[in-house]
Amino acid sequence: MAETFRLKIIAPTGIFFDDDIERIVIRGSEGELAVLAEHTPLTTTVAIGTFNIIFADKKKKCGTLLGGVATINPRETIILTDAAEWPEExxxxxxxxxxxxxxxxxxxxxxxxxxxxxxxxxxxxxxxxxxxx
CATH class of the missing domain: 1.20.5.440 (ATP synthase delta/epsilon subunit, C-terminal domain)
Incomplete structure (x- = not known):
């Protein structure tokens, strides 16, 4: 089983997502960025675009981030975003x-x-x- 880390996505309306995942792919200012457990610490802007989450059981979930900033650490990633949406929304x-x-x-x-x-x-x-x- 792959190693996991905590992902928190926080929007002005509150916590949008908070769970353990295997990987997230987001669009940063320099292009797409995949984050996995034990990622080197990094702070980056988040561009407007889609994101994809992969859970430990290999299930996937996608959504939209409408800008923001991501703080990435080996065991936790926090994304502060202007807005986030699931496809059904x-x-x-x-x-x-x-x-x-x-x-x-x-x-x-x-x-x-x-x-x-x-x-x-x-x-x-x-x-x-x-x-x-």
């Missing part, structure tokens, strides 16, 4: 509409392009998470 139609709205706003000079790009990233992350279900 995501309304696919609403996410697709948000994506289309963001794409239009990126092209329109009267809107804040940076804000529209973040909205686009969030919508794409939600769509990708929902499709992984």
């Amino acid at each position: 995501i309304d696919l139609k609403r996410a697709e509409e948000a994506k289309e709205r963001a794409l239009k706003r990126i092209q329109d000079e009267k809107y804040d392009t940076a804000r529209a790009q973040v909205a686009l990233k969030r919508a794409i992350a939600r769509i990708n998470t929902k499709k992984e279900l």
Whole structure:
């Protein structure tokens, strides 16, 4: 049996996830990052995107992280995030509409392009998470 570590995902609304896992794959500022037990200590930003958890029994669970920071230690990883969602909490139609709205706003000079790009990233992350279900 593989070694496990504690994962805590904390959002402004409270504890989103708190359990022992074998591995998590998150999107960091430099790309995807896989964290396993006994990982070298590290603090990194968490980009908007999907995450995948693998439990000791090899069951998998995916979700969406909407930015944040991760503190990784050999026996525990804590992710503080702006928001986290499970696939069943995501309304696919609403996410697709948000994506289309963001794409239009990126092209329109009267809107804040940076804000529209973040909205686009969030919508794409939600769509990708929902499709992984």
